[in-house]
Amino acid sequence: MKIILASSNQGKLRELKAWMEDFEVYAFSEVMSPFEIVEDGKSFKENALIKGRAVYKALDDENAIVMSDDSGISVNALEHTPGIYSARYAGVGATSQENLDKLIQTLKEKNIKKTPAYYTAAIGIVCQKGEFCVHGWMYGDVIDEKRGDRGFGYDPMFVPLGYERTLGELDESVKKELSHRSRALGLAKILLKTLKD
Ligand code: IMP
Numbered sequence: 001m002k003i004i005l006a007s008s009n010q011g012k013l014r015e016l017k018a019w020m021e022d023f024e025v026y027a028f029s030e031v032m033s034p035f036e037i038v039e040d041g042k043s044f045k046e047n048a049l050i051k052g053r054a055v056y057k058a059l060d061d062e063n064a065i066v067m068s069d070d071s072g073i074s075v076n077a078l079e080h081t082p083g084i085y086s087a088r089y090a091g092v093g094a095t096s097q098e099n100l101d102k103l104i105q106t107l108k109e110k111n112i113k114k115t116p117a118y119y120t121a122a123i124g125i126v127c128q129k130g131e132f133c134v135h136g137w138m139y140g141d142v143i144d145e146k147r148g149d150r151g152f153g154y155d156p157m158f159v160p161l162g163y164e165r166t167l168g169e170l171d172e173s174v175k176k177e178l179s180h181r182s183r184a185l186g187l188a189k190i191l192l193k194t195l196k197d
Contacts, residue, residue: 001196004028006037006055006068006124009087011096011152012181016069019176019185023192028055028066044070044084045133048124056126064127065195067188071121071180073154075103075142077112083120086154096153100146104157107144117142117158121180123188129195136183151175 002024005016017025028034037054041047052068059066072086082089082103090102107115118139125132139161146156148168156168160178167175176182 001065001192002026003192004031004055004059004064004066006051006066008034009069009152012069012071014152015175015179015181016067016185019182020189028059032058039070041070041084044072044120044122044135045124047084048122048133049126049131052124052126053131062128065192066124066126068124068126069121069181069184070124071119073103073117073119073142073158075107075115075117077110077115078106100154100157103142103154104144104146107142112144114141114143114159116140119154119158119180121184123181123184125188125191125195127195132191132195134184134187134191136180136185136187138178138180138183 005013005025005027007013008029013027037051039047039050041050047070048068052066056064056066072083074080074083088094090098118137121136123134141159142157143159146168147166148156150172151167156166158167160167163170
């Protein structure tokens with residue numbers, strides 16, 4: 001089954017491709033000229049479906065199956081922010097590094113060294129049979145410094161529940177086992193099987 005991923009985030013693409021080795025997976029930039037998608041939804045689900053719908057429409061192929069991912073980190077003590085604004089926490093066009101630095105700076109300003117946080121992933125699937133969305137979560141803590149360089153985005157400051165080290169330090173197999181994205185992907189794979197029949 002051929003799946004087109006409606007994302008240009010290199011970290012996400014790497015994980016989605018590596019964790020879907022049983023499917024034929026392409027980034028949408030591999031099959032068409034990439035274009036900007038305005039993510040103005042009010043939830044991870046709305047944004048995932050906005051991206052999936054935009055790429056499905058642009059492909060103009062009724063047999064296409066488009067998969068999208070909208071995700072982010074929420075810090076309980078910061079009123080569950082940045083949440084859906086994780087990609088632009090330090091401003092529109094901010095790099096992952098700038099967003100990570102801003103979250104560390106916010107924690108430092110509040111004298112918080114370690115506090116509960118969670119990642120959310122909404123995976124959208126848009127195809128001829130309709131529009132679908134599944135979610136996954138990963139719980140843990142954020143700390144006021146970065147440790148390690150594995151993963152991407154906020155991973156160097158995120159310590160998963162039951163671990164002492166950050167996702168930046170832990171082996172990638174831990175993220176594959178536990179992450180918001182891999183959990184949502186597990187459900188998405190079941191959905192894809194039912195869509196095939
Ligand atoms: P989106 O592309 O609009 O969904 O933005 C996702 C934002 O959340 C980006 O800033 C990512 O760096 C961050 N994010 C999402 N998933 C992860 C993850 O698995 N690890 C680290 N950061 C993530």
